[in-house]
Amino acid sequence: DQQVKQNSPSLSVQEGRISILNCDYTNSMFDYFLWYKKYPAEGPTFLISISSIKDKNEDGRFTVFLNKSAKHLSLHIVPSQPGDSAVYFCAASANENRDDKIIFGKGTRLHILP
Amino acid sequence: NAGVMQNPRHLVRRRGQEARLRCSPMKGHSHVYWYRQLPEEGLKFMVYLQKENIIDESGMPKERFSAEFPKEGPSILRIQQVVRGDSAAYFCASSPPAVPQNEQFFGPGTRLTVL
Numbered sequence: 001d002q003q004v005k006q007n008s009p010s011l012s013v014q015e016g017r018i019s020i021l022n023c024d025y026t027n028s029m030f031d032y033f034l035w036y037k038k039y040p041a042e043g044p045t046f047l048i049s050i051s052s053i054k055d056k057n058e059d060g061r062f063t064v065f066l067n068k069s070a071k072h073l074s075l076h077i078v079p080s081q082p083g084d085s086a087v088y089f090c091a092a093s094a095n096e097n098r099d100d101k102i103i104f105g106k107g108t109r110l111h112i113l114p
Numbered sequence: 115n116a117g118v119m120q121n122p123r124h125l126v127r128r129r130g131q132e133a134r135l136r137c138s139p140m141k142g143h144s145h146v147y148w149y150r151q152l153p154e155e156g157l158k159f160m161v162y163l164q165k166e167n168i169i170d171e172s173g174m175p176k177e178r179f180s181a182e183f184p185k186e187g188p189s190i191l192r193i194q195q196v197v198r199g200d201s202a203a204y205f206c207a208s209s210p211p212a213v214p215q216n217e218q219f220f221g222p223g224t225r226l227t228v229l
Contacts, residue, residue: 004156034217043118043205043220044157089156101147101170102218106156
């Protein structure tokens with residue numbers, strides 16, 4: 001049972017344009033959401049997070065939006081750069097103090113086109 | 115401050131052998147998590163440990179897999195009598211004691227290949 005779903009296995013975006021990665025979840029107990037970025041042969045690196053008490057969090061070129069009623073979140077990257085080409089994992093946990101495990105989606109591979 | 119260290123980076127085992135994967139968390143981090151990533155899949159939680167304690171092992175297969183995080187030394191993920199289906203990338207993550215809105219820091223992973 002996939003509690004965190006990333007329905008797009010891959011996404012191609014022109015350099016300089018906006019990249020939008022989507023994520024849906026089914027567990028209404030999730031209250032903390034994260035995005036990780038992963039390059040080949042490396043471990044995931046934390047990108048940005050959002051608590052369920054917020055609907056938006058911004059950090060430089062990265063913004064995460066949370067729609068609790070739709071159980072949907074998205075990551076916006078603008079402007080997209082070549083170094084953004086990677087696999088992006090959406091993740092969620094059910095305990096903001098993070099004593100609970102993180103549940104990951106299957107990832108979306110982002111290709112930034114020159 | 116060194117990041118999360120995992121060794122070996124690559125491990126090849128024959129069916130029936132044992133695999134030992136090591137993880138040294140970041141300095142000051144007392145929480146360790148192990149994840150497994152199968153090809154074309156996301157990361158699947160396996161186990162969450164604090165020093166000398168297993169907090170949550172709900173993602174661990176019931177047989178052949180065990181994990182520990184001793185008072186001294188790295189955390190160890192042990193797979194006995196490996197089978198081809200154990201071939202995967204195993205990632206360790208660590209975090210400091212629980213702080214609101216904290217995140218886990220991942221190591222580079224160990225790629226296990228079972229022949």
